[in-house]
Amino acid sequence: MSTPADDTFFDYVIVGSGAAGAIVAARLSEDAHVSVCVLEAGPPDHRPYLKLPAGFIKVIFNPAVAWQFSSEPTARTGGRRIPLPQGKTLGGSTSINGLVYNRGQREDFDGWAARGNPGWSFDEVLPYFRRSETFVDGGDPALRGHDGPLKVTLPHWPHPVCEAFLQGAGELGMPRNPDYNGAFQQGAGYFQRTIHNGWRMSTAATFLRPAMGRSNLKVVTHAVAERVLIEQGRASGVAYAQGGARRVVRARREVIVAAGALNTPKLLQLSGIGDGEKLRALGIATQAHLPGVGQHLKDHFSIRLVATVRNAVTINELARVPRLWGQALDWLRGKPNILALSPSVVHWFWQSEAGLARPDLQGVFSPASYREGYVGQLDVFPGMTCGVWQHRPKSEGTVQLASADPGDAPVVQPNYLADEGDRQTLIRGVRIARSLLHTKALEHYRVAEVMPGPQVQSDDEILDFIYRYGVSSYHVNGTARMGPQSDAQAVVDAQLRVHGVPNLRVIDASVMPEITSANTCAATMMIGEKGADMIRRSAA
Template sequence: MPIEPSGTAFDFIIVGGGTAGCILAERLSADGRHTVALLEAGGEARSPWTVVPAGFYKLLTNPSYNWNFRTEPEPATCMREIAVPRGKGLGGSTLINGMIYVRGQPQDYNRWAQRGCTGWGFDDVEPVFRRLETYVGPDPDDARGKDGPLPVCEVEERPAIAEAFISAGEAAGYRRNPDYNGVSQDGFGYYQVNQKSGRRVSAAAAWLAPARGRKNLAVLTDTFAVKLLLSEGRAAGVEVKRPGKAERLSARCEVILAAGAVQSPQLLELSGIGRPEVLKAAGIEPRHILSGVGENYLDHFCTRMNWRVSRPETLNEETRGWRLLRAVARYALARKGVLTFGTGLAHGFVRTREGLEGPDVQFFFMHASYANAAERKLDRFPGMTLGVTQLRPESRGTIHIVSPDPARQPAIRPNFLATAEDRRAMVEGMKIGRTVMEQAPMDAFRVREMSPGKDCVSEEDWLDFARRNGQTIYHTAGTCRMGGEADPECVVDARLRVRGIKGLRIIDASVMPEMVSGNTQAAVMMIADKGADLVLADTRG
């Protein structure tokens, strides 16, 4: 039988049952030598929508599955509060994300290594990516894993409008890429997703579920971490709130933060670890100075251009009325149809100028258009959307607490479009997107560009559209960044150990020193799996 919590000690305490936490729980409990507690503030993934790929439409604003964070209003984005969804419950954001699986470019990880993160170059992490996945799809470069815990496949439903978009990319001079996770990311094709037989496969399903019966693993849901317990320069445990009571759980070996790029720095600061001026302003007594906590916030900023479509063959129609009933029946009987779609159907990875090592802009094509992009409310007429995002933004924001109350969300300040290069790349990316959509293969579907519209022509017009309409695409990262010994601003070293505090590690998206070129879930899975190797090696040592 699994361990029943009794306020006792564990070898490892993992704070956060999301993507990284589920992987860590499985890996650290696998050999049976160590007792492991996985703490998750949310609950079990009981909603049937968590396994239906299109279910994210239902869960995106559901407080049971989403923390519903929002950014602070900033002048660069017209003083708008921008939604920053983060998954809640076992499986974390893999319960509500678009399931898009992108490793990124080799240069991403080589840049990490060049910044002093020894052991994180692409040659180091590529074998980890292979062992994560069971990939079913074209593998012309022999670059993919075939027997990992996570099933990955290309999207199976391929409407004619998606094929037209890929052909339009070719007509504009780009290649069709059979595997953007292979040797080269450049080009157009279909997205790869973590699905099997038409069902979403979350981190909880792929890693945690097979481990739930282990006697040395305690999975504690509805368990909110309030602060870290520090003793003589060591993380001794975690203070938590559970229904009806508060507890202190102690860690014999390590406390591992896997709460994500919003809540890992938040918990550090609530525990007195961070920038003294931030802590004092929030009413927290500083206990350990680490100036990088909450800094270096990275995210992908995305604009969504959309067009009116001539045929009633888009998700705008297929997810309403009798068509929706037909779609539900088809999914129930065959696990096929529109309910297998996530947030992206076809992709494009392009370069906006000469001299780049790899693509700097990513396209997300979907045969749907949104009356409200933040809430994924669809238009009531046929439409299609092209999301445009800069892959490696230079802009850096912050995430810091503003109160000693653990239940109060921290101040999220993305600082989008802060640099000239970020503004240039976004504008050029949108221009290229329009050029692709104006190619002949789209003629049979395209009626007119609705947003930003034909009157958007100057650099100022494009940038104004981005400022007024752009959203994050929920790739929060970097707020407890990794660095080398000579880097005074890093929060963790290359073995993911918090600087200056023994027995404390961070293993999640917050440790990324720079953004990866694409959706971040694959990189987080890699960080967790490699991080587990580091924990086990250091424990044996």
């Protein structure tokens, strides 16, 4: 790779502008005495569909703004490759995701600390959750933030089928929970979303763009990082490609990799950080032997059940003209409308079996349905969907280089449902989701279950349905796991510093020691807030 003679120098170089990277850039650049450069592989977030919540369906599979990664096929995915899109624009996946704001359970973070990561217990990370958000709809001020840049709201979109679903959840013993990010998660209610006044609240919109007016912050788009420069054993900069040219940016203090749970291990491996034997096989010189890089990949594997609907107008019909014109007019007037909704409207958190101390299932419900349960195209008939995934799967996979060519996508193998316990938990979850669709409260609206259909009853039949139609929830994490140096699989320490490589940190979902009992975006933003504080303290 050629190196330009006029290398650009900054105090901090950040790879990635997503859920964590945008926050790190915004927080570090608050200090006018330091300079910050952000490298974003994708374009600016100017496209209208990136701003409109309903635009999710238009952008998540668009290669211009989302990396179109996929898993390797297995028998447990019916021989299918499971799409794993990741954001590739300012804001990263917060610009293309399903907009749900869900922190997780207290025990998740206490578990992180118990694994040898001081400072990561729930009580210690709570201030960072609160710092980021303004929960517009109230909540306990001891637990919720009310003056952060990120606006979090409830939908305020009344729909009779949603209310009937929640009434039916009560029939099954699930309490109504107005704030699952409050004192406890268990129960059912409406999802909190990163939507405000009809617009998506990405980290680009809420953190990065306000900071981009500062003279000490430079954001470079269409900049694809190819390797972290390691010189004299220390991270010194990043080599990247832009518009057919290869460039270098130097870091006086630190390089921060915030490229996401699939691109971060790829970049580390390209930089010679990973399993030395595997790197040598690809002709890559080892800079740090850290065999945990690319290991311990986890994700939430979800499955959706669908029923047809009567006596109500569902999103399936509202999303088609002429009704769609009315919804657009309501959006312009600031009235409730489907353009300002997240794909999942209602949540339910529950135990898959009696005796569990906390929920091990997350469910979603919406008065809408997608063809074959796949988020991409709405069904032509009136439909409703009840989906479910296992909170804390034991199955884990890998992210490995396909070659030493930075242009090649990594080989991603999540090993979905490899663990027998995971399979049994999800089977029980499907049975609960089915029960929720068949409550007395929903009788007025339910016509018939069409996916999987009443002919699917036995555990083996349900499992086959899961194999054929299950999909990722896009919650990949854990591929540069946090842990003490005594943990041979740890990649970063509790300060998010890469073991054995000074001046290099990873700050994104890759560092999660264990998957959260939630959508992972909120926790990733918290990691960004906490990571930025760690950097500032170390420089003081």
